[in-house]
Amino acid sequence: MKTTDRILESIKRNGAVTAKQLSEEFGMTSMGARQHLQALEEDGLLQFEDIKAKVGRPNRHWSLTPKGHDQFSDRHRDLTIQVIDAVEHLFGQEGLEKVALERENSVYQSYRTAMQDCLTLHSKLQKLVELRSAEGYMAELQQTPSGFLFIENHCPICKAATRCRSLCQSELNVFQRLIGDDYLVSRTEHIVEGERRCVYAITQ
Incomplete structure (x- = not known):
């Protein structure tokens, strides 16, 4: 490099x-x-x-x-935006939300399978760092006095997420479902809102 x-x-x-x-x-x-x-x-x-x-x-x-x-990958962004526009044109906002939900369930099932041997919160988050980094999110994990910060320094679907905010909510939903109800996952920084990165606080 x-x-x-x-x-x-x-x-x-x-x-x-x-x-x-x-x-x-x-x-x-x-x-x-x-x-x-x-x-x-x-x-x-x-x-x-x-x-x-x-x-x-x-x-x-x-x-x-x-x-x-923009030097960092935003995977297939032009095609993705075109598909989002087409879905909204044909099926309206409700159609977009259904697409986001379908993607959420697909991502959740994929991650859950990959994390099936992770029994602790820390091991789950470490596996999530590995999975998300492989997808271009430049993920990392930091421990805090109250729990963990799950950090994504890049969003490879940023343009699509800006166009369809349901994608952002579905990502938060996936993390919460994977971590479980014993912990709260909250987004404290958000690339789509103009911040440098996305940060998720995981607390009990």
Whole structure:
């Protein structure tokens, strides 16, 4: 993977970064990091914001532009949008909701089969990270004092989910069904709402 691609993936996963942070992560000079960042800005993939520091000059933080986010896969998005439009035209909003429900049940059954040997919450979530990462969601798991955060740094169906919000709700439903009624799954960050990632809090 090229250095520029690795930089984009790092920012996609971790959020805004300074040239100093990037130089430490990739073992390059700050000047080299700045050159890469500026080149990506010229390509329209990155943007920056100067944030005032407590002491000295402001720190320049670099983040992905919409074009930068589009460098990551959004599987079959044009075809998917066309299908969604056709379903809505032929069957209305009710038809879209039925399609989302059918997809929800199919995904749930597939995941449940893959997770059948997972007996603990942690093992279920680790398997879910594996499954979702294989599908392009760049998933990770973090433990918190109150439970877990299930994080998806990318949404490969984002365009479709923006067009059909029932898809987002069905994904939340799938997670809740897999985890079970002993725990609550709530979405605290949402890519479709303009945030950098989707985050689900799992608490008891």
